[in-house]
Each structure stands twice: as C-alpha cells, then as structure tokens.
Amino acid sequence: MKFDFRAIEPKWQQHWDRSGTFRTPDEDQRPRIYVLDMFPYPSGAGLHVGHPEGYTATDIVCRYLRMKGFNVLHPMGWDAFGLPAERYAMQTNIHPRTTTEENIATFRRQIKMLGLSYDWSREVNTTDPAYYKWTQWIFLQIYNAWYDPRKNAARPIAELELELASSGTAQLPGAPTLTAGDWAKMTRKDRHDLLAGFRLAYVAEIPVNWCQELGTVLANEEVADWTEKGYTVERRPMKQWMMRITSYADRLLSDASNLDWPASTLEQQRNWIGRSEGAEITFPVKGLAGSAVNVFTTRPDTLFGATYMVLAPEHSLVDSLTTQDRRPEMEPYCRAASLKSEMERGAGKEKTGVFTGSYVVNPATREPIPVWVADYVLSGYGTGAIMAVPGHDKRDHEFAIAFKLPVRKVIEGGQGEGECFSGEGVAVNSMNAEVTLDGLPTAEAKRLVIAWLQKIGAGKATVQFKLRDWLFSRQRYWGEPIPIVHCEDGTMETWDTLPLELPVLERFQPSGTTESPLALATDWVNIVEPKTGMKGRRETNTMPQWAGSCWYYLRYIDPTNDIRFCDRAKERQWMPITIYIGGAEHAVLHLMYARFWHKVLYDLGHVSTHEPFKKLRHQGTILGEDSRKMSKSRGNVVNPDDVVREYGADSLRLFEMFMGPLEEMKPWSTKGVEGVYRFLNRVWRLYIDDSGNIDARLGGGPASADLQRLFHQTVKKVGEDIEALRFNTAISQMMIFVNEAMKAERVPRDLAQSFVLVLAPFAPHLAEELWEKLGHTESLSFEPWPVFDPTQLTADDIEVILQVNGKVRSKTTVPMNTTEVELERIALADAQILRYVDGKRIVKKIVVRNKLVNLVVSKD
RNA sequence: GCCGAAGUGGCGGAAUUGGCAGACGCGCUGGACUCAAAAUCCAGUACGGUUCACCCCGUGUGGGGGUUCGACUCCCCCCUUCGGCACCA
Structure with a gap:
C-alpha cells in the first residue's frame, strides 16, 4: 500500500494553518x-x-x-x-x-x-x-541625514544646520569655507542648496544610463542585466535622485571581513567597491599661472615616467585647455564620447584621443608634458584625469604607440620584462635635485615620493573607490513615490504625511517625455506645499525595486x-x-x-x-534535465505544481535536498524524484502494513545491536548535517537506516517513533501522519529532537585493515582499542599478510589503533 | 587579461585529522513473485586482466612532478569548466 500524499499533505497543511502551529510568539x-x-x-x-x-x-x-x-x-x-x-x-x-x-x-x-x-x-x-509608508519614511531619514567624516557616521541634517549656525564649516574637513555669519545671511534657497551637498539622498544632473525601450534610467549595477537581454542603454545627462553610498565605501568593505558569507560573494562586493590606495598629484598648467590639473594614480613611484597627461572628455578643464586651433577636432570628439555608454567606450580596442594644444609641468622632472583628451579615461573615477606612464602601464603604452608619444623606463622589473612592465620592481631614472627614488623597491619609492610631494605641496596620499553613488530614481509608475515636493522657488520640502500613495491612473502609457507616467496625474502632481504655502510639484520619479527589499x-x-x-x-x-x-x-x-x-x-x-x-x-x-539552463524556449522547464501533483510535496522537498550540495549547480532528474518517492513509500511500509494498521514489527522486543547503533549514528549525523546545511548526506543516512530497518525483524516502537522525528524536518507531512498513526494527538513540530547516546555509536568489535607497503592485503576484526602490540602480532600471523612478507625484511611497522597496521618490507 | 569556485564510475554525488576511493540515489544486468504487466523484493554493477566458479592481480579521483609507511585530501607546475569583473589609472 502506498502512502496517500494527495490526502495527507493538504490535511496537515490545513491543520498547521488552523492551529497556528508556526506562529512565532x-x-x-x-x-x-x-x-x-x-x-x-x-x-x-x-x-x-x-x-x-x-x-x-x-x-x-x-x-x-x-x-x-x-x-x-x-x-x-x-x-x-x-x-x-x-x-x-x-x-x-x-x-x-x-x-x-x-x-x-x-x-x-x-x-x-x-x-x-x-x-x-x-x-x-x-x-x-502600510508597508511602503515605512519605505518612504526610511527614505526621508536618509534624505534628512548627512555623513560626518569626523564621527565616520551619518547624523541628522538638523545637527549640521546647528553647527553651521554656530561655527560655520570651520571644523568640517573637506567642506567649502563658510562662517557662521555667512550662514546667517544666506537665503532659504541658498541654505537649501548648500545642505543638498551634504544630504545622503540628493538630486544631481549627471550622465545616466537611459533605456528608451524601458522608458527609465538604470543603476550602473543594473545595466549589464538589461543589455544582456538585448535592451540598449545610452548615456544622457538627466536630473536624478542619488544616494551617497560612497560615504559608506570604507565601512561596507571593512565590515565585510567579519561576515560568514560565500567567498565569491564577498569577493564580488570587494571588487565592486574597488578600493585603491594611491596619491593625488597636482600638475601646474604651463603658461597659465594658478591653474593646475589633479590626477589620481596608484603608482606615484612612476611619476618620473609620466610623459603626457590625459583628461576624460567630460573633464571640466577640457574647454579652457583646448587651444583655438585644436577646437574643430576636440568638440566633435567630446560630443561623441559623451553619448557612448561606458561599455561602448570599452568595446573599441583602438585607442583614440585628441591633443589639447596645452602642456602641464611634471612636478618631478619639471618638464612640460602634452595634455591629451581620450575616452579611455573615465570621468567618474578618481579626478577624471591621469598622468600617463607609457613605460609601465599597458593602456598608456598602447596610446603612446598610437600617437607616437615618448616612453620612459623608470622601473627595473624582474624577469619577463617586456617593453611595458606594469609590475613592481626597483625605481631607476627617477631623481631630481630634491629627491631620488633610484634603487628603491616600489613600496618604498611610493612612500618617499608621496612624502616629497606633500612637502612641496604638489600632492598627497589618497584612497579611491570604484563604487559610485547609487542612482535611486526610476521613471515608473509601479514603485514607491518619493515623498518630496519641489517648490516654486526651486527648493524641496519633504512630504511628511505618509504613506504618500500612488494616484489611480486610467492609462499606463509612458508620459512621452523622460518623466514617469505619474506626471500625467496632474491633480496629484500639482499641490500647495503645506509647510511653506508655496505652489509645489510632487516628485514624479519613483524608487527602484531594490528599495522595498532593503x-x-x-x-x-x-x-x-x-x-x-x-x-x-x-x-x-x-x-x-x-x-x-x-x-x-x-x-x-x-x-x-x-x-x-x-x-x-x-x-x-x-x-x-x-x-x-x-x-x-x-x-x-x-x-534542466538536459543539464542546460531552464528556459521556455528550450522546453526543459520543470513546474513544481506538476511534481507535487505526481509525487507530492514531500518528494519534491526531499529530492531538491538530495540532488547534491545546496550551493552547487545541478541538473533536474525525474528518475531522481521517483527515487526519493520510493524511499518515502518504504518509510510508510516500514510503519504501516497492508491493511493500514501499525506494522507488527513495531511490537515489543529490543532492536538488534546493529540497528540500535545505526539509529544513534543516524540521529547524530542527521542533526550535524542539518546544522552544516548538508542535506544530501543527511538524507543518505536516513536511507541507510530505513534499508536496515526494513530487513530487521523487530523495530522497537520508541526507536521507530524517534526516527519519525528525525525525518520530520525533511518530509513533514508524512512524518505528521505517521506520528498520528502512532497514537499522538499533537503535532510533532515541538517534540524534542531525539538524543543520541555517544557510547552507542561504535560497535565493540572493529575492522582493522592490514597493509603491506601501503596496500591493503587483508582485513581483520578485533575488539575496540586492541593495543598496538597485539595488532602487530595479529598482522604478522595473518595468512594473506605472510604471503607478502614471507622471505622479506620488515623495514618499518606502522600501527594505528582501531585503524590499521602497515608493514613496510624491503624490495628483495 | 584579472579575481573567485570547482574537476571523483554510464549519471547526481559520498569520503571528520592524510588511513579500505566510489557511501546513498539513478541507470543498467540477472533473478523471485505474476497468465502477463506494474509495484515490490533479492543479487550484481569503477576499469582492465585471469583457468569471469572461487579467489587473486594490476590500474584508477583533470595532467605532470614532489612530500609521506600511506595522498581525492598537503606542496609546486600545467590543463579544463563554471561564475564574476573588465580601459577603475
């Protein structure tokens, strides 16, 4: 008789539901x-x-x-x-x-x-x-916060306002100079704009990833997901909400080291944050006093090898550094670059660029070096400008070859040194009147050159991150409205009556502009802002899908x-x-x-x-069953509804856990589902006879010593495996137990009952049903997990292997803890062993208690 | 290119500290039950050799080398697959 999962499973699901079994107090x-x-x-x-x-x-x-x-x-x-x-x-x-x-x-x-x-x-x-009310509330917490680098923590923006009113920005590192008096004189609008520069949520006009087909912008992190699906994403400058996640770059990175997470995931986060240590170095513009370009480099030790400079096409100094005769070439180049996504820029292997006509002075060599604009330099990273060291950077080298710029060797590498060596080595050709790096290994050269730059005021050590601020707004209807009102004076006010619900729309077409369909709900959009009494327009962007899951x-x-x-x-x-x-x-x-x-x-x-x-x-x-990714087009998709109808939920659960290690990629197997289904039926038949009663073998009498021991081993292994998330081996152990129990004449009732409890986490419906049949009236969900007896895990006798020269030649069964001396005696008396030892000299004897004897004999 | 994870029978996979490689399941082969089938049960199943009946022997965890009495496990080099990043200076 098979177990009737079609009746049992709904029965227990309803029972748990009705009794509130899994309500958490x-x-x-x-x-x-x-x-x-x-x-x-x-x-x-x-x-x-x-x-x-x-x-x-x-x-x-x-x-x-x-x-x-x-x-x-x-x-x-x-x-x-x-x-x-x-x-x-x-x-x-x-x-x-x-x-x-x-x-x-x-x-x-x-x-x-x-x-x-x-x-x-x-x-x-x-x-x-009722949920997104609080998503909006958290948004406002973030909006009304700023990052205080002195405390290395976010603080309410109101505390910043108090500080500005009392001492200005005097104690605020990195902030523009402002006295308390200046603050007092500022207008509402000016204060608003100043604070916006501090808030953790802010609006910025930046080049973003716009997807015309989707009618929305995408975060950097999302672009790859959509372009893989065939959507096109272009770069366009737009006003967008951003979150200042970059303020947390250091903490997100360092706190990750204490997390018990998969190595690959931690690695991906580290890569995404992309911390690099280096220096910011100032290059004065030749013939333009007071003007200078800052670059970021991780290799300040190669400064003497910087033979030209490159600005990103979006760099703010491109315009002023481009000489009149270079403009006709420069302007189209920058325009074209700005339309390309970062991915497209990377796609072209050939290096392109335009000379500005200007020069900057290398602070180490005092030589003028040409300033170029090239799209291989990214505006969003570092300072958007680099010092190019073609002797020791692959990209700079390619560019220098393409445009015939000078290459200078300043690092002596080990072996395998090509024409462009980007590894660490020893500095050469790097000295001037004030400092010499020659002979120093890279790490020391870096330290020395930074110290020197700092002394002459031409640079300092800095840290850069790849991580960019999080683009937080989307031009969609179906998202959380951002609870902000744009007032007619150009300031913003928070909308504090939450939830700010989505208006009901009749139609869901895109607005036709780059605004979300919410812009069409004019009654909802145009309001009087209650705190100021000004006319206001609601924010029409909504939050990205990630907000709710945060x-x-x-x-x-x-x-x-x-x-x-x-x-x-x-x-x-x-x-x-x-x-x-x-x-x-x-x-x-x-x-x-x-x-x-x-x-x-x-x-x-x-x-x-x-x-x-x-x-x-x-x-x-x-x-899929064909070991390929499941997809409709391949026709290899498995639907859980079908599996449950055919074999039941317990079988589906058990099979998915039995397939292999949880974290591995593994193919579906219908035969495999049948296998675990057979196992569950064996369990049923172990307890229930053909007429539906408790099987006679569960009657009185003790279990055999072997079954008893196997039971204790099973309780131990299943418990340990669950804690380590090794469900496949836990199931395997239960199968071994059931196979043995089926062969046994007697399976004592208490042991049989305990096994139901061990099975219960995996196949809860079947286990509950058996538990009930065994005479219990309460769900087994809170029954204590069976306890194993450590003294019953091993037999009195144990098999020991006998080896000659490391090869197994015989086996023998001896009492547990037989002494080494005795084991050696037994081995030397073994007929099989003697065949290999006979006539040879025993060079060495290795005896491990309860494990093995290995006799090492001479060749002849 | 860089980083990460992983390579074990026909298949999914197992193997605390280095100590019997292949547990458990699938598949396959043979048998029992049956008029027959399904279901179930029993036996066998890494590969090769042998006087395949019993034994027995050799080889074997991607490849090559090393450490060790003994290596799937530890060390070095290489190959392959999967995942991520990819002009981040």
Whole structure:
C-alpha cells in the first residue's frame, strides 16, 4: 500500500494553518533564531523549481531548531513592485495592482503547497501602502541625514544646520569655507542648496544610463542585466535622485571581513567597491599661472615616467585647455564620447584621443608634458584625469604607440620584462635635485615620493573607490513615490504625511517625455506645499525595486506596527539574522544596498546591529534535465505544481535536498524524484502494513545491536548535517537506516517513533501522519529532537585493515582499542599478510589503533 | 587579461585529522513473485586482466612532478569548466 500524499499533505497543511502551529510568539523564554529566505518577486510565471530549493533548506533548519527548543522566526513576503507588472499594464491597461495581487495569490498557494513552516501572520508586501509608508519614511531619514567624516557616521541634517549656525564649516574637513555669519545671511534657497551637498539622498544632473525601450534610467549595477537581454542603454545627462553610498565605501568593505558569507560573494562586493590606495598629484598648467590639473594614480613611484597627461572628455578643464586651433577636432570628439555608454567606450580596442594644444609641468622632472583628451579615461573615477606612464602601464603604452608619444623606463622589473612592465620592481631614472627614488623597491619609492610631494605641496596620499553613488530614481509608475515636493522657488520640502500613495491612473502609457507616467496625474502632481504655502510639484520619479527589499527583514519582526517601522525592543531581540538564504544573483545589488540602508539606520539609532545578515548562503541553480539552463524556449522547464501533483510535496522537498550540495549547480532528474518517492513509500511500509494498521514489527522486543547503533549514528549525523546545511548526506543516512530497518525483524516502537522525528524536518507531512498513526494527538513540530547516546555509536568489535607497503592485503576484526602490540602480532600471523612478507625484511611497522597496521618490507 | 569556485564510475554525488576511493540515489544486468504487466523484493554493477566458479592481480579521483609507511585530501607546475569583473589609472 502506498502512502496517500494527495490526502495527507493538504490535511496537515490545513491543520498547521488552523492551529497556528508556526506562529512565532514575541514574548517567549526560549533562545531566538531568525531564519530568512530572500522573498520572491511574484512573477506571472508562478513558482520556479529554484524557489523551493532555498525555501526547503531553511524550512528544514527551522523545523529542526524548533525541535531543539528555539523560538524560530521564519517569515515570507512579496517583493512586488517592479517593471513586468507595469509593462503588462501598458499593453492591457490592467492596473499593476490587479496583476500583482493575482500573482501573489498564485505564489502563496504554491508556497503553501510545499508545507513550509512560515509564520504567515507576518507576511509583508512591498506594494502595500502600510508597508511602503515605512519605505518612504526610511527614505526621508536618509534624505534628512548627512555623513560626518569626523564621527565616520551619518547624523541628522538638523545637527549640521546647528553647527553651521554656530561655527560655520570651520571644523568640517573637506567642506567649502563658510562662517557662521555667512550662514546667517544666506537665503532659504541658498541654505537649501548648500545642505543638498551634504544630504545622503540628493538630486544631481549627471550622465545616466537611459533605456528608451524601458522608458527609465538604470543603476550602473543594473545595466549589464538589461543589455544582456538585448535592451540598449545610452548615456544622457538627466536630473536624478542619488544616494551617497560612497560615504559608506570604507565601512561596507571593512565590515565585510567579519561576515560568514560565500567567498565569491564577498569577493564580488570587494571588487565592486574597488578600493585603491594611491596619491593625488597636482600638475601646474604651463603658461597659465594658478591653474593646475589633479590626477589620481596608484603608482606615484612612476611619476618620473609620466610623459603626457590625459583628461576624460567630460573633464571640466577640457574647454579652457583646448587651444583655438585644436577646437574643430576636440568638440566633435567630446560630443561623441559623451553619448557612448561606458561599455561602448570599452568595446573599441583602438585607442583614440585628441591633443589639447596645452602642456602641464611634471612636478618631478619639471618638464612640460602634452595634455591629451581620450575616452579611455573615465570621468567618474578618481579626478577624471591621469598622468600617463607609457613605460609601465599597458593602456598608456598602447596610446603612446598610437600617437607616437615618448616612453620612459623608470622601473627595473624582474624577469619577463617586456617593453611595458606594469609590475613592481626597483625605481631607476627617477631623481631630481630634491629627491631620488633610484634603487628603491616600489613600496618604498611610493612612500618617499608621496612624502616629497606633500612637502612641496604638489600632492598627497589618497584612497579611491570604484563604487559610485547609487542612482535611486526610476521613471515608473509601479514603485514607491518619493515623498518630496519641489517648490516654486526651486527648493524641496519633504512630504511628511505618509504613506504618500500612488494616484489611480486610467492609462499606463509612458508620459512621452523622460518623466514617469505619474506626471500625467496632474491633480496629484500639482499641490500647495503645506509647510511653506508655496505652489509645489510632487516628485514624479519613483524608487527602484531594490528599495522595498532593503529593509523587509526588519518589518517581519513587527509587521503591523503603525507607529514605527519596527519596535525597538523587538528589533534588539531578533536581529541580526542568523542565516539568510537566497540566489547568488543578488551578490552586489540587493545585498549591498540592504547593508547600506542598515548602516544608515544604525548610525541614526534605529537598529542595533552594524550588519543585518551574519551568515549567508546561496542555493545553486537547478538546471534542466538536459543539464542546460531552464528556459521556455528550450522546453526543459520543470513546474513544481506538476511534481507535487505526481509525487507530492514531500518528494519534491526531499529530492531538491538530495540532488547534491545546496550551493552547487545541478541538473533536474525525474528518475531522481521517483527515487526519493520510493524511499518515502518504504518509510510508510516500514510503519504501516497492508491493511493500514501499525506494522507488527513495531511490537515489543529490543532492536538488534546493529540497528540500535545505526539509529544513534543516524540521529547524530542527521542533526550535524542539518546544522552544516548538508542535506544530501543527511538524507543518505536516513536511507541507510530505513534499508536496515526494513530487513530487521523487530523495530522497537520508541526507536521507530524517534526516527519519525528525525525525518520530520525533511518530509513533514508524512512524518505528521505517521506520528498520528502512532497514537499522538499533537503535532510533532515541538517534540524534542531525539538524543543520541555517544557510547552507542561504535560497535565493540572493529575492522582493522592490514597493509603491506601501503596496500591493503587483508582485513581483520578485533575488539575496540586492541593495543598496538597485539595488532602487530595479529598482522604478522595473518595468512594473506605472510604471503607478502614471507622471505622479506620488515623495514618499518606502522600501527594505528582501531585503524590499521602497515608493514613496510624491503624490495628483495 | 584579472579575481573567485570547482574537476571523483554510464549519471547526481559520498569520503571528520592524510588511513579500505566510489557511501546513498539513478541507470543498467540477472533473478523471485505474476497468465502477463506494474509495484515490490533479492543479487550484481569503477576499469582492465585471469583457468569471469572461487579467489587473486594490476590500474584508477583533470595532467605532470614532489612530500609521506600511506595522498581525492598537503606542496609546486600545467590543463579544463563554471561564475564574476573588465580601459577603475
């Protein structure tokens, strides 16, 4: 008789639902654990088999930890803003809210069908105004904050205003000079503009990545995702909201070293932040007193080899340094470069550029060097200008060859030195009247030249980051409105009555301009700003999809609070997240943005931890049966609904965990699902006989010593494997146990019962059903996890291998802890061993207790 | 090009500290049950050799070298695959 999963699974899902089995109490004495899944974007396609992989893994951990006596927080929700629903609305005119609600209903049904132990009373939805009220509130916290480099933390902007009123910028490193008197005299507009330069959320006119097909701008991090799908992205200057994530570059980098995250993910974040140490060096413009160009270099030790300079086409000095005769060539070059995306600029292998006609003076050699403009220099990095050292930089070398510029060798490299050596070495040809680097290794030469530059006021050591500020606005309808009003005097005011809800639109076509469709809701857009009484226009850009997922893990802690985004005491009790599981595709985007918001909230005193996600793991991609990526066009997509209908949720769960290590990429196998389905049926038949009663073998009498021992080994291994997320080997161990138990004449009832508990985290429906059949009336969810007896893990007798010259020649069974002397005696008496030892000289004897004897004999 | 991860039977994969390579599952082969099939159960299954009946022997964890009584495991060199970054000065 087979187990009737079609009846059993819905029965227990309803039971858990109705009894609130997995409701997480906030007031509770048990130790707390917070286990989080990355919440899904509820797409129209429904659940994918990749989703249950991570969700089952966390579910097993949660069910296990509940049985180990923990109070487990395990919630689920919906990251439901996003472009697909809006694009669908453009085609059909069906409101994105309608499609979103439908998709959520499908996802919820599919997830519930898997028997996952979520506390559904904590479900969140980023598109719910009661949720995005707090996303907007956090936006305003960020807007109303600035980064104080002295404290290395964000502070309320009001504190900056107080400081400016009392002492100006006297104590503010890096700020423009301003006295308290100046501040007092400033107009509302001037103060507003000055503060904007400090705020962590600000509007800037910068070249952004505009996608005409999508009708929106994209963050640098997002561009690759869309261009891969065939969309084109162009560079255009536009006014956009930015978040000053660069202020946190150092902390995002250094705090990462304490995270228990996959090495590749940490590496990607480090690369994205891209910290490099170097120097900023000032080159005076020849014949133009008081004018100078700053460059950033990581190799100040090669300064004597800088034979020309290159400015990015967008550099502010291009115009003034270009001589009259060079203009006809320069202007079209810069215009063309500004339209290209960074990707396109990189695509052209040939170096291009235009000479400005001007020269700057190399502070080390005192020689004038020509200033060029070339698009291989990026405006957004460093100072947007470089000193070119063609002898020791590949790119500069290519450029120098193309334009016949002089190359000078200033580093003596080791072996393999070509015409352009970019490694470290010893400085040569690097001396002037005041300083000499000759003979110094790179690290020392750097230190010395920086010290010298500092002394003469021509440079200083600096640190640069690749990380750029986060482009935060999107020209979309289906996103959180940014709660800002633009007043008629050109200032901005925050809109504090939250939530600021999206207006109802009749049509969802793009506005036709570069504004979002919200611009068409004129009644909503044009208002009187209440604090100033001025005419105002609402911000029509909305937030990017990442906004809602930056803090959802905090909302689960206190999902219905309408006074605060999350109660302080509850936050302290539950954070940080013990383990977070989700896709590796979020390595830089979501995981970097969430860390950033979390740190701002920490600085402003709203949360208690530096980092939200202590431990992170990714589930590996599940490939199609043909070992290729699943896709509709390949026709190899597996639908979880079909698998559950055919084999049940327990089989799907078990198979996804049995396929291989959680983090690896692995192919689907229908035969493999059948395999675990067979296993579950074996379990059923172990307990239940053909007439549906408890099998007679569960009656009285003790288990054999072997089965007893195997049981204790199984409890130990399964528990350890769950804690280490090695679900595949845990399942393998349970299979071994069931195989043996099926052969046994007697399986004592208490042992059989305990095994049900061991199986329960993996196949909870089957386990609950068996538990009930065994006479229990309560769910097994909070039964204590079985305890193994360490003394029962090993047999009294143990097999020891006997080797000659490291090769296994025989085996023997001896009592545990047989002495080395005795083992050696047994080995030398073994008939097989004697065949190899006979007539030869034993050179060495290695005896390891409970393991082996190895006799090393001479050749002859 | 740079960085990261990984290479084990026909397939997915297993192997605490260096100590029986291939657990467990899939597939395959043979058998039992059956009129037959499905389901289930039993036996076998790394490759090669041998007087394939029993034993036994050799080879084998991407390739080459090294350390060691002993290496999938540690060290050096190389190759391949996957992922990320890619004019970041």
